[in-house]
Amino acid sequence: MAFSRKVDGSFVMTKWTEARLNRLYSLYNEKYWDGSLSRFEVKIGKPSQSAVGLCDLDARTIVLDLRAHRTDSEIRGTLLHEMADVAAGHGGFVHGRRFWKQIEHLLRRHAPITLTMSEAPTHRLLAPAIPRQFRMARSAAQKHDAAVKKHWAQIPVSGAIDVDDEYICVSLIDAAPYTTWKKAVLLVGGELGIVDVDGNPTSKWSANSLRKAKRRFQAARTRFLSGRRLAAATWGSSE
Secondary structure, rough: OOOEEEOOOEEOOOOOHHHHHHHHHHHHHHHHHHOOOOOOOOEEEEOOOOOOOOEEOOOHHHEEOOHHHOOOOHHHHHHHHHHHHHHHHHOOOOOOOHHHHHHHHHHOOOOOOOOOOHHOOOOOHHHHHHHOOOOOHHHHHHHHHHHHHHHHHOOOOOOOOOOOHHHHHHHHHHHHOOOHHHHHHHHHHHHHHHHHOOOOOHHHHHHHHHHHHHHHHHHHHHHHHHHHHHHHHHHHHOO
């Protein structure tokens, strides 16, 4: 399968095939990881509605959505992102310390990768969420954050939101029916900028706020799960 299209009416993306992508995987493996990564098959497809690429560790495959990319450099960057998942030993959309260690490694080797929301989709701002030890990654993330802040500045705001203890608590409780505490902290805390990529508080204030919220979150989730079990038992007995 090959893919080619115009960008902005002038630039034409070169043709990409699965054979070319797999050759590039081997090349990057040797160049940036000294050939230490396991062999993965790179496929062209649509991994999901939102993801432009996906690493499946069990199937040993990487799937790239070429139509979601505008340039050759974006395709190369996404492939390197998924290879960082391979090196870190975990896939999916949550990228913790092991993943960022690989991104730091790639940046130090001058790999063609640009940081975007794909590297930390649960966080609005990247730099504050990246562990401080990864200095090059934090520096590279500042360019992304500057663009995000510029975008925010152009959006009319009807009223300011006071992100205090109660706001954090209520936001977390709203997530209780849908997910666990750990995931809620990553999703909500990342959106509010109070936790890093591992879900750890970024300040003493955020740590204190999360401690206050945890008990109320767990109580809300217990009520929800109990209600669901009761409903299931009731419906089951009437059948």
